[in-house]
Amino acid sequence: MVAQLSHLIYRTEQVRSGEQAAAAAIGLSMAQLMQAAAQACLQAIQDHCAAPARVAIVCGPGNNGGDGWVLARLAQAAGYQVTVYAVPPTTKLAQQAQAAWQAEGGRWQSSIDSLHGYQILVDAVLGSGLTRPLAGFYLAAVQAINAAANTAWVLSVDVPTGLNSDTGQPQPIAVTAAHTVTMVAIKAGLVTGKAKDYVGQLSLAELGIGAAFSKQSPMAELVQPELAQRWLAKRKPSSHKGDHGHLVLIAGGPGMSGAAILAGRAALRSGAGKVTLVTHPHTLAIIAQAQPELMVHGTDEKGLIPWLEQADAIVIGPGLGRDAWAQQQLQQLLDWLTELSGPLPPVVADADALNLLAQLPQGEPSPNLRQWVLTPHPAEAGRLLRSVMSTRFADENMTAVVEADRYEALTQLVTNFNAQVLLKGAGTLIAGPAHQIERILVCDRGSSALATAGSGDVLSGLLGALLAQHRQPSAAALHELVATAVWVHAVAGENAAQAGERGTIASDIVNELRALVNP
Ligand SMILES: NC(=O)C1=CN([C@@H]2O[C@H](COP(=O)(O)OP(=O)(O)OC[C@H]3O[C@@H](n4cnc5c(N)ncnc54)[C@H](OP(=O)(O)O)[C@@H]3O)[C@@H](O)[C@H]2O)[C@@H](O)CC1
Ligand SMILES: [K+]
Known part of the structure; x- marks a missing residue:
């Protein structure tokens, strides 16, 4: 069966290791991939609701948060009213993205009381790098997003935070997104079991490396x-019930x-x-x-x-x-x-x-x-x-x-x-x-x-x-x-x-x- 990348399913580790090799093969830097990821998220937001809507972006410490910092800048430039809630970034890419946001006068808050009052909430807390059950700030962030989800449209970047992207199990809770834009390839945990309660509409952003990435053999495939x-x-006109x-x-x-x-x-x-x-x-x-x-x-x-x-x-x-x-x-x-x-x-x-x-x-x-x-x-x-x-x-x-x-x-x-x-x-x-x-x-x-x-x-x-x-x-x-x-x-x-x-x-x-x- 021949299928496009949009129908193929990979283990998270395959995506994590494969995206770097695919980007290198094409001559794209990781920063360019992050830019493309944020651009795909902005497109999803624009498809849902035109500017100037109020958008809250919640950023975690890794590159999932990095996607969020880049998105903040792009969304503000596109006319949205953006507020960022974040923990300090720890990866170089995320730090650069935060610096770019601040260089343009962007501000951010380190504590979340409530996320009510926004039309759009972006979950860029944790993505494919989830390694353990949520606790502390992370648990509270997911709870705050979910508490406001009945009055706002929730977009998850790559993976709803808290969801194990290989098994689809919440750890122990996860963001209930209306839409998830997943990067490079569909991860196994986004399409089965409990994942259905969290992912919402799923779309794929290949980030320009789809063709190079799809040389990898997938673990599964969506039925088309x-x-x-x-x-x-169609049956033959001459067929009878014995056929x-x-x-x-x-x-x-x-x-x-x-x-x-x-x-x-x-x-x-x-x-x-x-x-x-x-x-x-x-x-x-x-x-x-x-x-x-x-x-x-x-x-x-x-x-x-x-x-x-x-x-x-x-x-x-x-x-x-x-x-x-x-x-x-x-x-x-x-x-x-x-x-x-x-x-x-x-x-x-x-x-x-x-x-x-x-x-x-x-x-x-x-x-x-x-x-x-x-x-x-x-x-x-x-x-x-x-x-x-x-x-x-x-x-x-x-x-x-x-x-x-x-x-x-x-x-x-x-x-x-x-x-x-x-x-x-x-x-x-x-x-x-x-x-x-x-x-x-x-x-x-x-x-x-x-x-x-x-x-x-x-x-x-x-x-x-x-x-x-x-x-x-x-x-x-x-x-x-x-x-x-x-x-x-x-x-x-x-x-x-x-x-x-x-x-x-x-x-x-x-x-x-x-x-x-x-x-
Ligand atoms: N490479 C690229 O250019 C591209 C990357 N992309 C984006 O990058 C994302 C992957 O980035 P990532 O590897 O940095 O992982 P991410 O999900 O941000 O989390 C890691 C951080 O979270 C922490 N942490 C983990 N679990 C935790 C918990 N339960 N509670 C608390 N903390 C926890 C963990 O801490 P540690 O386990 O190291 O102590 C680490 O600090 C991917 O989902 C996609 O959005 C795409 O845009 C494509 C281009
Ligand atoms: K996320």
């Missing part, structure tokens, strides 16, 4: 709409028919030629009544295999439960795959199928999950991780461990299960085994409306349907199909939420799928 277009190409794949969905334990219905509907609306729903005998009638296009079969402890033999793709998990029946279904599937000599169909495991996988007895040969896609939310991811790394995580809150570093959790899951993994949550992450997949994909689309009961079941059905329509995908194709499904689901959530995020239900998301799978 072109990917969906590629995998959702569009047969999805077998194992779902719906007693009392959980709703999850199975949602997954089944999502699969149908995403274009699977046939969807067979294999379910608990007690839920069969209600599911069959709810959606006549589904083929519904009840199964006992032995009845699954004939359906599996017909499948182009399999989904197990929505509303499965964890009782003996559910365990038998998973075990039948695992046994069947172990004995299968031909190519393996892709298998999506979601919800209770993940919880059951996490409960499999330790010490037995681990199942071959080569063609599997595991789709955990953070709590399920935590259970899976504990199941394979119990000694390392004996007493930990595993959901917190996963959220503390989503990239690390994802990598551990992929390595330990040797499967494709999709880690849900804001900024969903997708990865496959390292020997097959070059980089992590990150979906930065979506809406809080997706955090609703049944939303995951919709994603399972959608993903299963896409896999069924592309038989026997290679590992790379599987990776891209998973990302396509995540992107479609995220945008469906955004579209459904246009009528209001609060109160959007999973069926609303299903209703958006058809338009999106026909781009």
Whole structure:
């Protein structure tokens, strides 16, 4: 996949070391980069609100503060009324920038009582150089910015102060920006998990060194709409339902028919030629009544295999439960795959199928999950991780461990299960085994409306349907199909939420799928 720098994601250290080399290669000085960084911030301010607005710029001791000092001078020259709050600069570049501000009569204050009364607040306190949790002046500065954020527009320079730019975790709080202008390249911690609460709108300023910098290999990449277009190409007019794949969905334990219905509907609306729903005998009638296009079969402890033999793709998990029946279904599937000599169909495991996988007895040969896609939310991811790394995580809150570093959790899951993994949550992450997949994909689309009961079941059905329509995908194709499904689901959530995020239900998301799978 070829992508521009605006879609590529790097570790902070890569940016910190790479920007100097890239600047040297082009013949730009660090001072020129700082000037360009400040100019990009001024542009963002001007795009938001014309001069003469009242602007407060809060500068920390390092070069993030340096960007702020340069911005103060540029903004004042552009007609804004600028006040600077700062700690004394400690780097040479920041000291020079402060001197230039003072040479033009600029003043600054070293204590912050309140930041109310400004239209624009600029957070140039700390950027990529954050090394420890905030305390003292820094904690107070972030609190003061956030306290005034309901009446002012907050711009963060490079990284919202307090946010770990690799993991996206606040340390322990961070600036809640309306807009972040990040320098040179997108850092990993700006696009996933809690970062979404702090970064606001994200824009990239390449500072004139983008082409030189992009020679470095990124750690991840944002999912682009072109990917969906590629995998959702127009159908041949002569195609028939046999061409569009047969999805077998194992779902719906007693009392959980709703999850199975949602997954089944999502699969149908995403274009699977046939969807067979294999379910608990007690839920069969209600599911069959709810959606006549589904083929519904009840199964006992032995009845699954004939359906599996017909499948182009399999989904197990929505509303499965964890009782003996559910365990038998998973075990039948695992046994069947172990004995299968031909190519393996892709298998999506979601919800209770993940919880059951996490409960499999330790010490037995681990199942071959080569063609599997595991789709955990953070709590399920935590259970899976504990199941394979119990000694390392004996007493930990595993959901917190996963959220503390989503990239690390994802990598551990992929390595330990040797499967494709999709880690849900804001900024969903997708990865496959390292020997097959070059980089992590990150979906930065979506809406809080997706955090609703049944939303995951919709994603399972959608993903299963896409896999069924592309038989026997290679590992790379599987990776891209998973990302396509995540992107479609995220945008469906955004579209459904246009009528209001609060109160959007999973069926609303299903209703958006058809338009999106026909781009
Ligand atoms: N090089 C360039 O020309 C370009 C640089 N650019 C800009 O530079 C920024 C990076 O600059 P930077 O490396 O100086 O780091 P920065 O984020 O300012 O902080 C370091 C200072 O903060 C301190 N500190 C850390 N944590 C702390 C805490 N919790 N509480 C208190 N203090 C803490 C730390 O102290 P120390 O850990 O050393 O004791 C040190 O003094 C980058 O984000 C971008 O904006 C871009 O414009 C591109 C061009
Ligand atoms: K900042």
